[in-house]
Amino acid sequence: MKSKTHIRGETRSSLLDTIFLSEKRKKLLLLLKEEGPKRGEEIKEVFDFPWKSITPQIKKLIDWGLVLEEGEMYILSDMGAVIAEKVQALLNTLSIYEENLDFWYDHDLSSIPPHLRARVGELGHVNILERDLSNILLIPEEITKNLVGSKRIMSFVSVFHPSSPFLYFEFLEKGIESTAIVTKPILDILQTECTSDLPFINTNNSIFNKALIEYKQEIKYILNSKASNFLVYQGDLKPMSMIVTDRIFLLSLLDKKGKLTTKFLISSEPAALMWGEELFMYYKEMSKPVTESLSSL
Incomplete structure (x- = not known):
């Protein structure tokens, strides 16, 4: 697992890539923002993907400090909540411009x-x-x-x-x-x-x-x-x-x-x-x- 010190030393684009280069990670952030903490089984049901394909994406978000694992629950960190809110706003803006x-x-x-x-x-x-x-x-x-x-x-x-x-x-x-x-x-x-x-x-x-x-x-x-x-x-x-x-x-x-x-x-x-x-x-x-x-x- 990456140390938080190592993560902070990486470029900002790495955090952008973490969120936007994976549809699963982006959707997971927004899911936790909209519906709150989720168990692994609940996440699996929502995504309808094999659990083994989801866990690496969750791990990546945890490594960046965007998601926290508390017992059986996955929740957004304070930083993750702020970023998820901004991601949603950006997607909404892009959507309304793109549609018309x-x-x-x-x-x-x-x-x-x-x-x-x-x-x-x-x-x-x-x-x-x-x-x-x-x-x-x-x-x-x-x-x-x-x-x-x-x-x-x-x-x-x-x-x-x-x-x-x-x-x-x-x-x-x-x-x-x-x-x-x-x-x-x-x-x-x-x-x-x-x-x-x-x-x-x-x-x-x-x-x-x-x-x-x-x-x-x-x-x-x-x-x-x-x-x-x-x-x-x-x-x-x-x-x-x-x-x-x-x-x-x-x-x-x-x-x-x-x-x-x-x-x-x-x-x-x-x-x-x-x-x-x-x-x-x-x-x-x-x-x-x-x-x-x-x-x-």
């Missing part, structure tokens, strides 16, 4: 703060949806269903969508706890929409004109309602759009040329919702209420 490499490569990630970019692996499994260019204004049913069914909704909006006021008005009517952050250009659009005397579209259709009037009224109600929590973003980072609720997380990023794309990330995993809420709170800290400045509307 084109999305992450093509988009500008600078709107995600460094501390959350470093923890992007916490998102777990995500889907990438692409909006239909033939009907770019249509919000997918999968999204609207989750939004209306949510108990609370937090959104950051940097791109104006005509149906957004209707959705937000519906949230308020249903008593859904809603907080929206908009960029200054979006706020300007909303103010113009509800204060302008000019018609959006010149038409003699009375039904359509009535709908436009109601549209203006809904925007005005949203901006002035005490039930509404409307904020305007004050930061310098490149804008993006996101929605996070107790049911769903959506993230839209600009491409590397600063242009809007048709793809967005969506997930309903609990860890993704927590990550998304932390991202929203980061932006909320750089935003301020707009209620007072809109009191004259």
Whole structure:
């Protein structure tokens, strides 16, 4: 058996090799991290390998001080627990990038703060949806269903969508706890929409004109309602759009040329919702209420 002194004298790459050049050793570390101490028979059942092929891998981990043998039990050492946690985080990060490499490569990630970019692996499994260019204004049913069914909704909006006021008005009517952050250009659009005397579209259709009037009224109600929590973003980072609720997380990023794309990330995993809420709170800290400045509307 190697002495610990000899092990400490070896290069760091040897420890990396110990963990990553053997799938069995890596899986054993993660097994002990997730499920705690295990007997040899339990490890054998999980791996479904002959015990004689597993014992050399356990011995290697014990030699490096990552695993301890206490009676019949194998447990992670304090050092092993720290390393196993980091190994899991790295694997999660690699997995999320590998699954959707084109999305992450093509988009500008600078709107995600460094501390959350470093923890992007916490998102777990995500889907990438692409909006239909033939009907770019249509919000997918999968999204609207989750939004209306949510108990609370937090959104950051940097791109104006005509149906957004209707959705937000519906949230308020249903008593859904809603907080929206908009960029200054979006706020300007909303103010113009509800204060302008000019018609959006010149038409003699009375039904359509009535709908436009109601549209203006809904925007005005949203901006002035005490039930509404409307904020305007004050930061310098490149804008993006996101929605996070107790049911769903959506993230839209600009491409590397600063242009809007048709793809967005969506997930309903609990860890993704927590990550998304932390991202929203980061932006909320750089935003301020707009209620007072809109009191004259």
